[in-house]
Amino acid sequence: MPVKITTCRTLAFHSNAILRQLFSLIAFYLVISSSTCFAQREEIDSLKKMLPALKDSSRINCMNTLSYQYVRLLIRDSSEYFQQRSYLESKKLNYIHGIAEFISNQSGIFEYFDNDFVKSETLERESLGWFEKTIIKKGIENAYGN
Numbered sequence: 001m002p003v004k005i006t007t008c009r010t011l012a013f014h015s016n017a018i019l020r021q022l023f024s025l026i027a028f029y030l031v032i033s034s035s036t037c038f039a040q041r042e043e044i045d046s047l048k049k050m051l052p053a054l055k056d057s058s059r060i061n062c063m064n065t066l067s068y069q070y071v072r073l074l075i076r077d078s079s080e081y082f083q084q085r086s087y088l089e090s091k092k093l094n095y096i097h098g099i100a101e102f103i104s105n106q107s108g109i110f111e112y113f114d115n116d117f118v119k120s121e122t123l124e125r126e127s128l129g130w131f132e133k134t135i136i137k138k139g140i141e142n143a144y145g146n
Helices: 005-053 056-072 076-093 096-112 117-132 140-145
Strands: none
Touching (some): 005 056, 056 096, 076 096
């Protein structure tokens, strides 16, 4: 069966159109994801500037937020650094909310860096137990979201 020239042209036109749409979709995704990354970097920079002036629970909350943001950017060492510092200060002050967020951030580290989903879920459940002991529920959504 002979192939008509118009059929070949039609197929070539459609494949070019599909490639153009695919390229447009990829370009759009890259623009959106890079703007999100810049927004997270700005938030990290502002939190780091505030950190030296903060005391007690405000300082711990700031460090937990920094740890969470670094997990989202997939920067493990910085995330673990702020996570450990927040834990030590939370334990010293017996700040239950800080410990709950610490465990939640630890769960994110196991999930995103080690792909250990069982350990991550175990830590999230433990984190929820700590959130139940406090009236402050800020950050509990991260425990449900990881």
